[in-house]
Amino acid sequence: MEQVDKGLMKQLVEGHIADDDVNEMRRMAKKDAARFWTYLEVLQDKVSWNNPILMRVNDHLYIVRKGENERVVKCDCGHEYGDYRVNWKLKADIRVRDNQEKMEQVYYPAAAAPDPEWMEIREFYCPNCVAQLAVEVVPPGYPLTFEAFPDLDRFYREYMNRPLSDESPEWFQDKTADYIATL
Amino acid sequence: MATVMKEGLGLPVEKTLAYKLQQKDELYKSSGHYWGVKELTLKNQDPIKFEQFYSRLQSAVFAAREKARYVAASPGGREMGESVWALTTAEGDTLAMSLGFISHCAAFPVSVKHMIDNDFEENPGINDGDVFGTDDPLTSGAPHPGDTYTLVPIAVEGEVIGWGCAVNHIMEAGAPQAGSWPVFTVDTFMDGFVFPPMKTGENLRQAKWWDNLWMRRTRAGVMNVLDDKMRLAGCSMIHRSIHEIATEYGVEYYKQACKEIIEESRLMILDNMRSMLIPGRYEGSSFRISMLKGQQQIWKHADKNEMVHVHGVFSIDEKGGIVWDTEGSSRWGYHGFNGYPGGSDVGLFLGITTTFAHSCKASAGVNMNVTSIYHKGSIYNPDTEFASCANIWAQSMQMQCISSSAIHRNFFMRGYLEEAFAPEDSWDGVQGSGVLEDGTPYGFTNFEWVGGGAMGAYPFKDGTPCTWAQHTQLCNVGNSEEFEYLIPPFHHLGRKLEPGYCGHGKYRGGVGQSSVHWMQETGQRLGVTRGGSATSMTTFLSSGMNGGYPAPGVVTVTALDNNLAEIFANGGDTPTTAGEVLEYAKEGKLTGNITSWNYDPPEQSMGDNDIWANAAGASGGWGDPLEREISSVVEDIRIGQLPADFAKTMYGVVASMNELGQVFLDEAATKAERETMFTSRKTESKPTSEWWKEQKAKVESHTIREELLEMYRSSTSFEGYNKHYRAFWNLDDTFEI
Numbered sequence: 001m002e003q004v005d006k007g008l009m010k011q012l013v014e015g016h017i018a019d020d021d022v023n024e025m026r027r028m029a030k031k032d033a034a035r036f037w038t039y040l041e042v043l044q045d046k047v048s049w050n051n052p053i054l055m056r057v058n059d060h061l062y063i064v065r066k067g068e069n070e071r072v073v074k075c076d077c078g079h080e081y082g083d084y085r086v087n088w089k090l091k092a093d094i095r096v097r098d099n100q101e102k103m104e105q106v107y108y109p110a111a112a113a114p115d116p117e118w119m120e121i122r123e124f125y126c127p128n129c130v131a132q133l134a135v136e137v138v139p140p141g142y143p144l145t146f147e148a149f150p151d152l153d154r155f156y157r158e159y160m161n162r163p164l165s166d167e168s169p170e171w172f173q174d175k176t177a178d179y180i181a182t183l
Numbered sequence: 184m185a186t187v188m189k190e191g192l193g194l195p196v197e198k199t200l201a202y203k204l205q206q207k208d209e210l211y212k213s214s215g216h217y218w219g220v221k222e223l224t225l226k227n228q229d230p231i232k233f234e235q236f237y238s239r240l241q242s243a244v245f246a247a248r249e250k251a252r253y254v255a256a257s258p259g260g261r262e263m264g265e266s267v268w269a270l271t272t273a274e275g276d277t278l279a280m281s282l283g284f285i286s287h288c289a290a291f292p293v294s295v296k297h298m299i300d301n302d303f304e305e306n307p308g309i310n311d312g313d314v315f316g317t318d319d320p321l322t323s324g325a326p327h328p329g330d331t332y333t334l335v336p337i338a339v340e341g342e343v344i345g346w347g348c349a350v351n352h353i354m355e356a357g358a359p360q361a362g363s364w365p366v367f368t369v370d371t372f373m374d375g376f377v378f379p380p381m382k383t384g385e386n387l388r389q390a391k392w393w394d395n396l397w398m399r400r401t402r403a404g405v406m407n408v409l410d411d412k413m414r415l416a417g418c419s420m421i422h423r424s425i426h427e428i429a430t431e432y433g434v435e436y437y438k439q440a441c442k443e444i445i446e447e448s449r450l451m452i453l454d455n456m457r458s459m460l461i462p463g464r465y466e467g468s469s470f471r472i473s474m475l476k477g478q479q480q481i482w483k484h485a486d487k488n489e490m491v492h493v494h495g496v497f498s499i500d501e502k503g504g505i506v507w508d509t510e511g512s513s514r515w516g517y518h519g520f521n522g523y524p525g526g527s528d529v530g531l532f533l534g535i536t537t538t539f540a541h542s543c544k545a546s547a548g549v550n551m552n553v554t555s556i557y558h559k560g561s562i563y564n565p566d567t568e569f570a571s572c573a574n575i576w577a578q579s580m581q582m583q584c585i586s587s588s589a590i591h592r593n594f595f596m597r598g599y600l601e602e603a604f605a606p607e608d609s610w611d612g613v614q615g616s617g618v619l620e621d622g623t624p625y626g627f628t629n630f631e632w633v634g635g636g637a638m639g640a641y642p643f644k645d646g647t648p649c650t651w652a653q654h655t656q657l658c659n660v661g662n663s664e665e666f667e668y669l670i671p672p673f674h675h676l677g678r679k680l681e682p683g684y685c686g687h688g689k690y691r692g693g694v695g696q697s698s699v700h701w702m703q704e705t706g707q708r709l710g711v712t713r714g715g716s717a718t719s720m721t722t723f724l725s726s727g728m729n730g731g732y733p734a735p736g737v738v739t740v741t742a743l744d745n746n747l748a749e750i751f752a753n754g755g756d757t758p759t760t761a762g763e764v765l766e767y768a769k770e771g772k773l774t775g776n777i778t779s780w781n782y783d784p785p786e787q788s789m790g791d792n793d794i795w796a797n798a799a800g801a802s803g804g805w806g807d808p809l810e811r812e813i814s815s816v817v818e819d820i821r822i823g824q825l826p827a828d829f830a831k832t833m834y835g836v837v838a839s840m841n842e843l844g845q846v847f848l849d850e851a852a853t854k855a856e857r858e859t860m861f862t863s864r865k866t867e868s869k870p871t872s873e874w875w876k877e878q879k880a881k882v883e884s885h886t887i888r889e890e891l892l893e894m895y896r897s898s899t900s901f902e903g904y905n906k907h908y909r910a911f912w913n914l915d916d917t918f919e920i
Contacts, residue, residue, distance in 0.1 A: 111740065
């Protein structure tokens, strides 16, 4: 296999792919560079909105272009989380499991559950579709983890040879602290 | 021009190791190419010859492992993946590696550099067929003293052209706490038999005093001497092979080809990185408890509990290589969970080498594409030479999994889903010492749950149990009989998968495995502890993958002075997993002093019929668990990997199993349960911005337990993380954390 076509990519994204096909993909001596574009096509077909997807960052979340000057995080349900340079978790909903009973609902056996005297489980949901987007198991007082902040301009220009039209050094500046200052 | 000779060595200066190391570093710095090699001249002139040459090198190290490992008696070295043999350049840069834990290639140049910097060429001399050994984290790049190295110089007419190297994890390291990963250590003087690089033999033969040291300073002397002979046997084979190859191809070809091999693989690995990664900033963390309060009464400064914070940011440098910055990780402490940069790199490269050194020659080229930053004063670079490094693995495998998580997120984001999974694998080693009835003392390590764990979930399918080892391609949990034979009182009452024990999600991680060790004929004394990764107080990593839960930590259960004898006499069933031990206790079927430990237990003095049970090797989930197909949940119940009661709270699936093992799904109740769970997500959650304000108040009022505040003080003592922490909670510089 030298290239993964759209049909196979769709099966992979949807989790209905045959193990033999997956193994063939793994045996590719060199990954197909065009995969990224095929991936975006498959993902774009699956969502009901028209904003161009620039990158997938989560099972449900995408960095999309909005209008001429915005790049925002958007859920496949259509909910928007604003500027992608701000950790999207701050715009999500959160539930905290902070006692033994609640922790044992998601870890088994009970002895494997984190200790609520030391740790808490944070679950992040989309405010609209309520999909569980992320889980953190951390001590109280721990800052939210910004799991993925891609340098889109550099990736599109240097890695994919298709520079974005609105390139600017400003795009790869983490704006989380700026947003927090407004809370 | 007259040849300038190195005084005392009888060698031209340019043939000395010191000169070569200096030249190599300078040329790389000035040109950006290994040894300044801009053209692969030999490869281009005759590619077939070049590839045949490399094939000979590769065959030499592969053959070394496949033969030499049978010299060992310890299962870790012989049948599992706890060893590696390698050929390096004169400067210690790896050219070829056998199967095994290949990330140790990061340590070889540290040892060689130490010997060069300390004028070993003059004293004690570095001659063809000499034998050097080391296991010192500070000077040799060893992660911990349990990993022991042998290095044999290969010299032609006095000029060192390479080293045959080997490393394996030994059975016992000779520390006050027996085993090979001591936890209850204060400083390096409690790490056991620690030795910086030293000459221990000549002409491919160890000195007698060296065997005597192993016998006197460790509790598994015979095993360790045989491991030492195993390493040397392989290095001797490499030594002989390389002499033959150098004679056949000529020394000048040999030296130039080695430079080209590393430069070629450096470029190919860089290309692999660029073709799979996405420039950006990827953050992750994990936590590891050190629970020593009350257990270090003699050493008051170590008598404390510490939550060790592991923090890392993964990014991409200008060329496309990896930058790994551990700022924010805790300061080093008076415990065994520290390491020095060489050993930290061995941890980091567990994931990087196996992921990117493919479709090319696996050499030091991989190391040259990674910049690791270990801040002075941290657990990865203590600002003292006396820090204990007895068990860096207790947290460094988590450190590397944070880095690997970033890599696998990249695969997901770029569309290479077939390569993406949740890279987590909690590991456990049971260790200790005893005295048999006849007075024979011994020490031991059981490697079984080190040798293999579960694959994490993929974005399109579940993970699989017992199929992955971070540190080696040779995932192998060893034979039960081997461990029972070598560790006299240990017998498996149970050894199987622990149902439900994984990180859950739309796709669940591979289920972890459990052993119930039953003690028999414990003789005069038996003391047991563990050396392993994160305990169940914390999860393995702190972030799950896209809505999945991270893998749980290791579970340890002890059942002392129990009623097993009575159960046996009555023909009753006995527990086969750690979870079952606790169930039996809850139901009153197993009685006695039964304890579930979510931290490292102090040494347990054990007698006949006592139980030590553990569950480890669990991996992480991927995606929202309420998106998991109901049929997959039912199937998990049917095959015994998910208890039906837990299926309801975790997945909202209401099902029951009858005595024949048939599973019945209640579709209406499942629909209602899932709706209830969705509703509770709405009613029990709040906007994160609101939560942030409440949490900030907690942080400002210090209503967080003192050990955790200490952790934050430790992490924020590093300038960059201090800025990050204060910015996140919007704290001004005068606020005292």
